[in-house]
Amino acid sequence: MFTAQSSGDNLNSTSSLTWDALQQMGIPVSYRAFAARWDQEDQLPPEQQVLHKMVDKFDGTGLTLKTAEEEPEVGTDSGQSEVEKMAKRATKLGK
Numbered sequence: 001m002f003t004a005q006s007s008g009d010n011l012n013s014t015s016s017l018t019w020d021a022l023q024q025m026g027i028p029v030s031y032r033a034f035a036a037r038w039d040q041e042d043q044l045p046p047e048q049q050v051l052h053k054m055v056d057k058f059d060g061t062g063l064t065l066k067t068a069e070e071e072p073e074v075g076t077d078s079g080q081s082e083v084e085k086m087a088k089r090a091t092k093l094g095k
Contacts, residue, residue: 018062031060 022029034051038058041049056066 014056015065015067016062017065021062031058034058034063 019029019031019034035058038051038055041051046052054065056064058064
C-alpha cells in the first residue's frame with residue numbers, strides 16, 4: 001500500500017486500490033471488515049488512527065489513498081502554467 005501511495009505522490013495523482021487488488025497483495029480485507037475497523041478508529045486518539053491518516057475515502061469497490069495531490073476547487077482556474085506546475089512538483093520531490 002505504501003508503494004501505491006508513494007507512486008501517487010510522485011505522479012501528483014490519487015492512488016486507488018480495489019479490494020481484490022489488496023487481497024492479491026496479501027492484505028486479507030473486505031469492505032465490511034475495513035468499514036468496521038474504520039469505525040473503531042473513530043474512538044481512538046488521532047495519533048493512533050492509522051487508517052484515517054492513510055486513506056482518503058473508501059466504498060464497495062475499493063479505497064483511495066491520501067497522496068500529496070492537491071485537488072483543484074471546482075470552478076476556479078489556478079492560473080498556473082504547465083511549467084509552473086512541473087516546477088512545483090519538482091521542488092516537492094527534492095524535499
